[in-house]
Amino acid sequence: MRISITALILALLAGCAQNPVTGKSDLVMMSESQEIAEGRQADVQIKQQYKVYESKALQDYVNRVGQRIAKQSHRPGLQYHFTVLDSPEINAFALPGGYVYITRGILAYLNSEAELAAVLGHEIGHVTARHGVRQQAAAQATNLALQIASLYVKGLNTAVGQNVANLFGGALLSGYGRDHELEADRLGAQYLTRTEYDPQAIIKVIGVLKNQELKDAELAKQEGREPRRYHGLFASHPDNDTRLQQAVGEASKNGSAHAHAEGREDFLKATDGLVYGDNSDQGIVRNNRFYHADLGIALNFPETWQVHNLPDSLVAVSPRGEAMMQMKMDQKPQGTPSEYAHRMVGYGAQTRSLDLAGLPAATFELPNVMGGVIYHDKKAYIVQAQAKERGGLSAHRDTIFGTVRSFHALTADERKLVKPLGIRIITARPGDTYAGLAQGSPLGKSAESYLRLMNAQYPDGEPRPGQAIKIVE
Ligand SMILES: [Zn+2]
Incomplete structure (x- = not known):
């Protein structure tokens, strides 16, 4: 009772702030400088819980792509920070104030710079539409547990009794619900169009991640564990998701007639040698x-x-x-x-x-x-x-x-065994098949599926001779 009264008073005191995307007033109890300060504080926690991936070249590359999109966003003046986390989890998320994270785990499943741009554009969409801040405001107003608050739990020792799988298995940043996720996709598509990447890359990425999720759910069932999920995914496959198709389609209508940049070669070059699975210094x-x-x-x-x-x-x-x-x-x-x-x-x-x-x-x-x-x-x-x-x-x-x-x-x-696995880019030779490449692969009994997923040729594609493909060794 006391908390909801406090929330009410806070709401009255703080008044409304203008939403950068809609231009309308939101009931948001946070100024931009407060938002940035919160993001900065949580950024320290994130970098303690996850580690920053040690590759300046890759960090620079991701940052370059991210900054290019951020400049075309609704909040171009905000200072953005893009960080690749040294985590095998499949995740990307944003904190209020312009802090965007992408795991090396998700990078393994992407196949072009446009797809990387799509993931970053989606996260930038969450930042520009202030989803984190709005969610926090809504949670305060209704006195619900804050999802974002889980970020402020210091270390895991204090998280005992909470479901750590939910905190860290991807549901930690489990997204903002269907409407906000669609809004982030729509905004991401807009920003991609303005940056001359193909906005359809958003649908492609969601498709790749959805396939990964479906396969993982199958494996999780066999292994009796919880499946790993990417926060922006919903029940239907993106190919049949009319709301998503519409959101991306509308956003890209005003695109320029420029040729769409795909950047497959650049992306594969930047991710050649990427650590796959666990890194050795963390066991x-x-x-x-x-x-x-x-x-x-x-x-x-x-x-x-x-x-x-x-x-x-x-x-x-x-x-x-x-x-x-x-x-x-x-x-x-x-x-x-x-x-x-x-x-x-x-x-x-x-x-x-x-x-x-x-x-x-x-x-x-x-x-x-x-x-x-x-x-x-x-x-x-x-x-x-x-x-x-x-x-x-x-x-x-x-x-x-x-x-x-x-x-x-x-x-x-x-x-x-303690050597970490890494992604290597090879050129497919005539006669190469994923079944053949899976033989003796350290990825184990599902190697064939994993190789297809990573190369966006799931469920039954095969490499074409001369095609650059990823393998794990
Ligand atoms: Zn999202």
Whole structure:
């Protein structure tokens, strides 16, 4: 009650601000400078949670394309920041104030500069139409949990009990609902037209991402995990989506008669060598097994859990999201593993000392917290499981202790696996097929589908001789 009154007072005090796109007044409780300040603050958090991808050439390239589109937007005076994040997730998002992010994970599925421009144009559309700010205003006014607020949660330690899969699996920035997403597509198409990229690239990109989503949903079902989703996607395939076709069609009507720039060659050149999947300095997850070469450790998570390897923590979420495990590290542990566990979770916990092939360890158990402490190379590794609701861990008890017991020093064979995969551009030779290229691919049993998806030739296309295509090695 008190909060809604506060929101009302705020609304009255702040009055209305003009929307840069519509020119109409919005009930927005935020000035532009406030908006920029919020964006800047959240930008620091984003760069802590995700890491910035280390390639100046690629960052410069994405920035060049982004700035070109931003200049043609409804807010050309705003200072825009484009950042490629070192994340395998398929995502792109924008913060209020002109901060736009694109993951290297999504770049792997794009095939031209026009498609990159389409993704950036869509995000710029969210910024110019102030969707983030408007959503925040709406949430404040109705006293709902702020979706954007999840960005301000510092680290994951405080996010315990929340569904981390939802926070970080793409739903974190799960978009703004159908109308705002369509508006972003329409605005993106306008900006692309003015920059002389083909606005149809928007529909093409959504198609590529939709195919990826459909395939991932199929795999997720087999693997019993949550599918990964890109925030701008809706139920129908873009080929049958009349509202989307209309939005893009209208926006591109006033386009110039210039030839449309596709920039396929430039884009492929810029992304040749791009890291695919996990990067090695954050440890590598393969088939839900975690390997860290620098630390010399490995751990197996249950096959059906979704593992998120984030720069500041390693988190696994149960298939239905009701329980999660987190691994943390302590550089200077004191006492034995069970003493450590007692100090950490309380003396009421049941502990049991273990010897994991020479590594001193202990499990601990309370009704709603369980896990283990393992010592390796003078460091302590803590695997801690928690559930959303009381009693939510009991069904996962064996799984959790199984994960603790799987902890081991990295073997020589495992060390060879820890190399990150990368995208390489090759020229298709006569007779090359995706089935052939998939043989021996590190992408595993779905390699053929993944190669087709990455090259926008899903479900049944084949490379043409002489065509530049992406493979992963
Ligand atoms: Zn969007």
